[in-house]
Amino acid sequence: MKLSLLPAAIALLLTATVCRAENWPQWRGAHHDAVSRESNIPTEWSDTKNVLWKAALPGMGAGTPAVWGDRIFLTSEDANDLVLLCLGTDGKLLWKQKLGEGSSKARGGEGNSASPSPCTDGKLVFGLVGTGDFAAFDFSGKEIWRLNLQESYGKFSYDFGMHSTPVLHDGRLYLQFIHPRAQLVVALDAATGKEVWKVNRPSDGKAECLNSYATPCLWVRGKDARLITHGNDYAIAHNLADGKEVWRLGDLNPKDRYNTTLRFVTSPVAVADLIIIPTAKNGAVVAVSPDASGVISAGGTGEAWRVASGTPDVPSPVVFGGRVFLCRENGVLTCIDAKTGKQFFSDRFHAQTYRASPVMAEGKLILTAKDGTFTIVKPGETLEILGKNKLSDQFTASPAISGGRLYLRGYASLYAIGVK
Numbered sequence: 001m002k003l004s005l006l007p008a009a010i011a012l013l014l015t016a017t018v019c020r021a022e023n024w025p026q027w028r029g030a031h032h033d034a035v036s037r038e039s040n041i042p043t044e045w046s047d048t049k050n051v052l053w054k055a056a057l058p059g060m061g062a063g064t065p066a067v068w069g070d071r072i073f074l075t076s077e078d079a080n081d082l083v084l085l086c087l088g089t090d091g092k093l094l095w096k097q098k099l100g101e102g103s104s105k106a107r108g109g110e111g112n113s114a115s116p117s118p119c120t121d122g123k124l125v126f127g128l129v130g131t132g133d134f135a136a137f138d139f140s141g142k143e144i145w146r147l148n149l150q151e152s153y154g155k156f157s158y159d160f161g162m163h164s165t166p167v168l169h170d171g172r173l174y175l176q177f178i179h180p181r182a183q184l185v186v187a188l189d190a191a192t193g194k195e196v197w198k199v200n201r202p203s204d205g206k207a208e209c210l211n212s213y214a215t216p217c218l219w220v221r222g223k224d225a226r227l228i229t230h231g232n233d234y235a236i237a238h239n240l241a242d243g244k245e246v247w248r249l250g251d252l253n254p255k256d257r258y259n260t261t262l263r264f265v266t267s268p269v270a271v272a273d274l275i276i277i278p279t280a281k282n283g284a285v286v287a288v289s290p291d292a293s294g295v296i297s298a299g300g301t302g303e304a305w306r307v308a309s310g311t312p313d314v315p316s317p318v319v320f321g322g323r324v325f326l327c328r329e330n331g332v333l334t335c336i337d338a339k340t341g342k343q344f345f346s347d348r349f350h351a352q353t354y355r356a357s358p359v360m361a362e363g364k365l366i367l368t369a370k371d372g373t374f375t376i377v378k379p380g381e382t383l384e385i386l387g388k389n390k391l392s393d394q395f396t397a398s399p400a401i402s403g404g405r406l407y408l409r410g411y412a413s414l415y416a417i418g419v420k
Contacts, residue, residue, distance in 0.1 A: 021404065022401075024407075034358065041361040044389060045417045050417055057412060057413055061115070066118045066119050066400070071089070073087075074409060080101050081098050083096050084099055086137075111355075113161060114129055114130070116165045117165045124139075128149075131150070132150035157180045173189075178232050185216075185227070212232060216267070217275070224290075226246060228270065231264045232264075236248045237292070247294055249277055249292075262279060264278075278316070278326070285317075304339075322338050323344070323379060324337075333346070354368070356370075356395060374389040391410065
């Protein structure tokens with residue numbers, strides 16, 4: 001290559017790299033499906049390998065970082081405070097803002113009031129914590145608006161705390177409140193925090209099933225979109241314009257053998273032609289057509305398939321390559337054909353506790369165990385483990401992927417994993 005052409009070639013290479021970079025603006029990524037479109041994501045790391053930096057955190061949290069450009073946002077405990085942190089992609093703290101105070105622990109310390117994940121549209125960042133304190137800040141840390149959701153929508157009465165994460169889409173924030181005192185779905189204007197609409201979400205659930213710890217799911221196909229809320233024995237699709245119910249999937253907790261402890265934690269996931277609805281505690285998994293309408297019963301119109309068991313208790317599904325992957329809380333991975341519901345395999349890959357949801361990076365499935373073991377799996381019709389990586393921390397937050405890096409939120413530190 002001629003020396004005169006070298007600067008242009010370098011510029012072209014840098015441009016290509018930038019074009020491949022993708023923000024991770026909320027819990028399940030840019031496309032709401034936990035699938036990254038980036039390349040050159042490392043598949044090997046340890047305490048001494050491919051850790052670009054490790055930033056100590058002021059306290060525990062289980063929320064996934066939101067990443068936009070050179071900014072990383074995450075919620076955390078900080079002594080008695082609940083805070084929103086902003087770090088640069090160099091690992092340095094840029095600012096910290098208090099959201100609320102008085103964190104509560106859940107499930108033996110696995111979760112706390114810093115469990116909801118932040119989200120961002122590139123202009124504002126939105127931080128919610130389990131106390132109901134919800135605020136928006138610009139990228140310099142200036143507060144734009146603030147409200148307390150318990151004051152606006154009634155006192156929370158979740159058995160294990162409020163852990164649901166907001167869904168950000170086209171200038172609105174969508175939230176579900178499903179607990180014994182309220183069954184509500186709300187849309188807020190992201191710029192102002194003002195209510196756009198609020199709808200009641202009637203159900204006939206009982207006992208512990210009145211609680212949902214799931215996060216709403218967004219289905220998008222072209223200009224069409226639906227919000228799917230999940231809890232109290234039903235998955236319900238809502239019109240984004242006004243919150244009206246479009247369809248309701250039932251028989252997730254059959255009345256003739258009702259389980260009073262079947263509270264939903266794992267969340268649905270949607271791709272263009274299919275919506276996967278989990279339940280809880282190894283219960284049923286259901287595939288619904290996006291064009292469904294009305295009330296859907298087991299085997300009814302609008303249901304693509306239903307399998308009797310396989311739902312994880314906490315980690316949410318991921319769909320990739322025509323297959324549905326379900327990571328059970330005990331380290332069993334199940335693979336199902338997305339078209340038919342046929343099970344390809346259901347095998348244990350690492351006997352540990354799993355709370356984080358799987359993500360897909362460069363065609364590889366990443367499974368996060370609480371003990372800091374990350375298993376890399378080839379997403380085929382048989383279980384093929386490509387490798388295991390270990391960090392000396394505990395992890396219940398799902399990974400974020402942006403700029404050729406994995407951002408892993410541990411209890412003690414935030415890790416940037418990349419090729420050095």
